[in-house]
Amino acid sequence: xxxxxxxxxxxxxxxxxxxxxxxxxxxxxxxxxxxxxxxxxxxxxxxxxxxxxxxxxxxxxxxxxxxxxxxxxxxxxxxxxxxxxxxxxxxxxxxxxxxxxxxxxxxxxxxxxxxxxxxxxxxxxxxxxxxxxxxxxxxxxxxxxxxxxxxxxxxxxxxxxxxxxxxxxxxxxxxxxxxxxxxxxxxxxxxxxxxxxxxxxxxxxxxxxxxxxxxxxxxxxxxxxxxxxxxxxxxxxxxxxxxxxxxxxxxxxxxxxxxxxxxxxxxxxxxxxxxxxxxxxxxxxxxxxxxxxxxxxxxxxxxxxxxxxxxxxxxxxxxxxxxxxxxxxxxxxxxxxxxxxxxxxxxxxxxxxxxxxxxxxxxxxxxxxxxxxxxxxxxxxxxxxxxxxxxxxxxxxxx
Numbered sequence: 001x002x003x004x005x006x007x008x009x010x011x012x013x014x015x016x017x018x019x020x021x022x023x024x025x026x027x028x029x030x031x032x033x034x035x036x037x038x039x040x041x042x043x044x045x046x047x048x049x050x051x052x053x054x055x056x057x058x059x060x061x062x063x064x065x066x067x068x069x070x071x072x073x074x075x076x077x078x079x080x081x082x083x084x085x086x087x088x089x090x091x092x093x094x095x096x097x098x099x100x101x102x103x104x105x106x107x108x109x110x111x112x113x114x115x116x117x118x119x120x121x122x123x124x125x126x127x128x129x130x131x132x133x134x135x136x137x138x139x140x141x142x143x144x145x146x147x148x149x150x151x152x153x154x155x156x157x158x159x160x161x162x163x164x165x166x167x168x169x170x171x172x173x174x175x176x177x178x179x180x181x182x183x184x185x186x187x188x189x190x191x192x193x194x195x196x197x198x199x200x201x202x203x204x205x206x207x208x209x210x211x212x213x214x215x216x217x218x219x220x221x222x223x224x225x226x227x228x229x230x231x232x233x234x235x236x237x238x239x240x241x242x243x244x245x246x247x248x249x250x251x252x253x254x255x256x257x258x259x260x261x262x263x264x265x266x267x268x269x270x271x272x273x274x275x276x277x278x279x280x281x282x283x284x285x286x287x288x289x290x291x292x293x294x295x296x297x298x299x300x301x302x303x304x305x306x307x308x309x310x311x312x313x314x315x316x317x318x319x320x321x322x323x324x325x326x327x328x329x330x331x332x333x334x335x336x337x338x339x340x341x342x343x344x345x346x347x348x349x350x351x352x353x354x355x356x357x358x359x360x361x362x363x364x365x366x367x368x369x370x371x372x373x374x375x376x377x378x379x380x381x382x383x384x385x386x387x388x389x390x391x392x393x394x395x396x397x398x399x
Contacts, residue, residue: 012037012386014044015099017087017109021048021056021066023243023282025306026130029157030105031060032181036379038062045097047090047109049083058282065090076249077139080108084143087112092121101126101386110147117150124393126385127151128176129161130303145169153389155382157304158325174385179375180309185286187315187367192287201271202291206237208350209292209316211307212299213244214276216253219300219321219340221260224274226296226346228264231273233351238273239296242280242288289314294353294362298340302326308335309373312366317359319349329373334365 014037018030027048034044044062051069067090072082087109090096102125104110113125127148135141148154148171155176156162165171196202208227212218220241227239266273280288289295295311295318304325308318312334320326321340336353339345352358 009387012042012101012383013097013099014042014101014103014386015047016044016062017047017102017104017106017113019049019083019106019108021050021054022279023057023285025303026105026128028306029128029130029178031056031058032179032375033379033382034062035060036179036375037382040376040379040383042383045099047087049086049108051086077137080140080143083108084112084115088115091116092119098122100390103128104147104151105130107144107147110151111143114146114150124152124389126153126155126389128155128157129165129173130157131161131301132164152393153385155385159328160324161303176381176385177373177378178304178306178309179373179378180306180313180370181375182313182370185289185310185313185370187290187313187363189290190287192284193290196284196287197291199270200240200275200277200291202240203236203238205293206234206354207292208237208239208294208296209288209311210239210241210296211243213250213278214241214254214257215244215250217299217301219298221253221257222298222300222340222343222346223296224257224260224264225343226298226350227274228266229344229347230350231266234354238275240275240277240288240292242277242285244278285310286314289316292316293359294319294336294350296346296350297321298338298346298349300340309370313370315363315367317353317362317366319346319353330369332365333361334369335362 016030016034018027020027030046034046038044038061045065046060046062047065047067049069050066053066056064067086069086070082072078102113102122104113104125104127110127116122117124129148154171154173156173157176157178159175162173162175165173210220210223214220231237268274289311295316297305297308297318298321302325308320311318319336319338322337336349338349
């Protein structure tokens with residue numbers, strides 16, 4: 001057996017930067033990647049803005065640096081500007097360690113690293129683009145574009161966004177992929193499963209889970225409309241909406257969601273038809289996946305959809321959009337496909353996931369897929385990219 005080539009090389013000092021201490025997909029990616037690189041023998045420090053000093057939502061194997069923050073005026077634009085400046089101030093401190101690799105996972109940290117590069121504080125940085133947003137505010141668009149155009153090397157977690165960067169901006173990004181922690185997300189029932197089911201008042205069947213809170217990209221309104229259709233056939237069905245800690249303002253969308261919900265007349269709360277949990281304790285997420293008959297994830301736009309792999313690793317079937325990036329890593333009957341623009345199609349997918357035969361086949365297929373996405377494999381891909389960058393640090397991989 002050949003030794004891992006990366007273990008034969010000197011350890012790297014890596015600064016991994018993300019935008020939040022809350023459990024969003026990009027933050028989880030940064031944490032898990034940092035832990036996998038640390039396990040491979042490298043010195044990784046995960047950085048995140050933490051003005052309230054709450055700490056990360058989960059402990060990490062790698063080191064964690066809480067970037068302190070100053071006060072900011074109301075509004076998203078002022079908050080983003082302040083967080084960029086917080087990062088700049090942190091890395092300009094004389095006693096802040098220096099690293100071989102500076103890797104930004106978001107727009108906020110990327111803009112800070114771009115300024116630090118201009119000032120000569122660091123020699124350059126890498127940026128992972130998980131997905132791109134459309135903003136009404138030109139300043140946010142400018143920040144988003146600057147965050148990847150100034151990077152010496154750009155990475156993507158899916159072919160979808162790699163192709164978009166090439167087609168729209170002429171940027172040749174590396175495909176870095178995504179992973180799932182199968183030690184954490186397991187199909188075996190745990191005592192917490194029963195306790196959580198009792199606490200939330202969950203039924204033993206026809207429980208559907210939506211992850212990501214109430215926001216347009218997650219298509220939460222479409223999920224609600226599909227659930228209302230499903231209840232005509234399965235009146236005992238329950239929908240659980242978990243998560244939601246985005247920096248973006250989704251108030252108008254939430255108001256429309258609440259309007260449809262109010263008109264529906266369904267009961268909301270523990271043990272009722274609909275439960276809106278908000279941010280769930282991180283340690284409860286595997287149990288919550290296992291309590292669900294299916295994950296309902298018909299996103300309209302997604303960077304990768306890490307929650308799908310997490311659900312599958314727990315043995316929970318997934319109803320997903322028949323669009324990229326899902327079509328890149330999910331094949332055939334490994335999931336239930338749905339048209340995200342059609343609530344009736346989503347409802348049909350949810351109903352299909354309810355049948356005993358579907359439960360068995362989808363569980364087996366999902367477990368098989370999740371085992372192919374180890375974080376150690378993703379870490380090795382990143383190490384190859386890091387080594388190539390360090391060998392030619394002045395070369396820009398895009399126009």
